[in-house]
Amino acid sequence: EVQLVQSGAEVKKPGESLKISCKGSGYSFTSYWIGWVRQMPGKGLEWMGIIYPGDSDTRYSPSFQGQVTISADKSISTAYLQWSSLKASDTAMYYCARQSGGGYYYMDVWGKGTTVTVSS
Amino acid sequence: QSALTQPRSVSGSPGQSVTISCTGTSSDVGGYNYVSWYQQHPGKAPKLMIYDVSKRPSGVPDRFSGSKSGNTASLTISGLQAEDEADYYCCSYAGSSWVFGGGTKLTVL
Numbered sequence: 001e002v003q004l005v006q007s008g009a010e011v012k013k014p015g016e017s018l019k020i021s022c023k024g025s026g027y028s029f030t031s032y033w034i035g036w037v038r039q040m041p042g043k044g045l046e047w048m049g050i051i052y053p054g055d056s057d058t059r060y061s062p063s064f065q066g067q068v069t070i071s072a073d074k075s076i077s078t079a080y081l082q083w084s085s086l087k088a089s090d091t092a093m094y095y096c097a098r099q100s101g102g103g104y105y106y107m108d109v110w111g112k113g114t115t116v117t118v119s120s
Numbered sequence: 121q122s123a124l125t126q127p128r129s130v131s132g133s134p135g136q137s138v139t140i141s142c143t144g145t146s147s148d149v150g151g152y153n154y155v156s157w158y159q160q161h162p163g164k165a166p167k168l169m170i171y172d173v174s175k176r177p178s179g180v181p182d183r184f185s186g187s188k189s190g191n192t193a194s195l196t197i198s199g200l201q202a203e204d205e206a207d208y209y210c211c212s213y214a215g216s217s218w219v220f221g222g223g224t225k226l227t228v229l
Contacts, residue, residue, distance in 0.1 A: 035218070037166075037220075044123070044209060044220060044222045044223040045158070045160075045166065045211075045220040046220060047211070047217065047219065047220060059216050059217065060217075061121070061218075062121055063121070095165055097166075101154075101171060101172065105154040105156070105171070105213050106154070106156040106171035106172070106211070107156070107158070107166070107168060107211075108168050108171070108177065110165040110166055110167070111165065112165050113165055
């Protein structure tokens with residue numbers, strides 16, 4: 001079964017760092033792009049960026065460039081999303097998704113999401 | 121890069137059809153045939169319903185269909201069922217990035 005398993009919920013304070021993960025299984029992890037999507041409480045979906053685990057080629061949405069870092073460790077089929085200094089406005093659900101289709105045009109497999117709460 | 125424009129809500133009775141629009145620009149929806157649609161039930165992850173404007177993944181009922189004209193894409197759900205009640209999001213490729221619509225809440229009356 002193709003699946004993406006995300007790390008558990010996090011509660012952090014402003015200014016702290018954080019790295020959440022997304023582990024792929026049931027398919028060739030290095031052959032598909034992995035995207036990250038933010039959903040703030042009660043709001044819509046926002047595309048953040050993608051990474052190709054095969055060579056770590058990474059693209060960011062202009063809205064998130066410089067705010068987060070996307071990385072991957074292909075040896076353990078895991079992609080990451082990290083922050084160096086969290087803000088309260090980073091409180092959200094974060095989904096990873098496999099981007100497929102001629103490379104990466106749609107998101108066909110989604111993780112269940114990681115809730116990140118940033119509060120003093 | 122602005123979000124694609126969707127109606128905030130639509131509604132229909134069981135058995136009826138509803139259409140959700142998704143308006144962008146020539147830099148996203150109008151420029152590529154890479155519009156996808158996602159269904160999201162409360163507390164759940166999104167689910168792919170339509171890709172490449174009008175293709176359905178395996179397992180998605182043929183009651184769901186997609187189309188595009190110019191800068192506007194549309195998702196039509198025919199023969200509405202109670203389980204179709206959910207939020208729906210369009211998404212378009214925009215040249216090395218992707219942009220989602222604001223989402224539409226579908227209520228089945």
